Amino acid sequence: MRTEPKLTRLDRVFARLDREPERPAHLDVPKMSRHRIVLLAATLAFYGAIVWAVIITSWLVRLDWQVMFFRPYQQWSEIHWFVDYYVVLGQRGPTAVMVAAWLGWRSWRQHTLRPLLALGVSLLLLNITVGAAKYGMGRLGPHYATVIGSNEMWRGGDIFPSGHTANAVVTWGILAYMASTPRARRWLSAVSAVTSLGVGMATVYLGTHWLSDVLLGWAAGLLILLALPWFEPLIARSEARIFDLRDRLRARRSRRTAPAAVPVGAPHVVVTPLPADRDDVAAGSPRAPVYLAPGPHTARSERTPISPTGSRRPPHAERHPRGSASSTRPLTGG
Secondary structure (H helix, E strand, C coil): CCCCCCCCCHHHHHHHHCCCCCCCCCCCCCCCCCCHHHHHHHHHHHHHHHHHHHHHHCCHHHHHHHHHHHHHHHHHHHHHHHHHHHHHHHHHHHHHHHHHHHHHHHHHHHCCCCHHHHHHHHHHHHHHHHHHHHHHHHHCCCCCCCCCCCCCCCCCCCCCCCHHHHHHHHHHHHHHHHCCHHHHHHHHHHHHHHHHHHHHHHHHCCCCCCCHHHHHHHHHHHHHHHHHHHHHHHHHHHHHHHHHHHHHHHHHHHHHCCCCCCCCCCCCCCCCCCCCHHHHHHHHCCCCCCCEEECCCCCHHHCCCCCCCCCCCCCCCCCCCCCCCCCCCCCCCC
């Protein structure tokens, strides 16, 4: 009795990678459900509370100064090398390249541009919202603070909210947003949340951000992910237009490279050169083209001679082929 070998999880992964790319029959697109709207409203309220607490120089600002004076990079200097590498997970360039490579592979496997378009829309929203908040509030960072205990707002800075934290939330959270199963979405959401908070705390450790910057950056990135389903119709229309443009370009290229079709039954035009000793060739007059009937034509060497002896002159009663003697020719006497 022959038994099939039991495949491990790694074998199943490689077997799935070996399959031909195919578009799934149904794409699981997150909807703007009531639970998501409630969470969006709560995050927006948290965002406003952080901004208000910093503007009025509340206990949160005092906590920012206490953490800054604690100088974590001096208290735990032995992990400084690790934090320097870990904080790269929040930088825009490296994280965008890594996530775009993964989502690009998914787009190729599923024959859809939705993963890459969703990443592009989320990064665009991140640049607009976080950039506007940074330059609008103009808060200075811990290394450039001027007055102890102040909120350092509207002094030409660009530190509030934390761009590293917001970028980590969006770039790693988009993987959870694009997950194909609810279980994978829950696990990836937890991993992205922990990773983004770790990136934010790494900036506090290095002294480049206040603690309130990290909290506001985490809320700013989460708002973008929660509001992303509202942009799904725009993503779908953009994908349809891109595919339509691709099809038109392919059709135009195929028309250019396709050979010209000859109509059935049309006569073939053949221009034959004239001999060199003709007067009209010497005079430079062109010769009219010869029209042949459609169909295959045989070469001159393959044609059947007109006469049995190969002569093209018309037959004559008193003409004989050269080299043959006539026995019936009358003899004339002198």
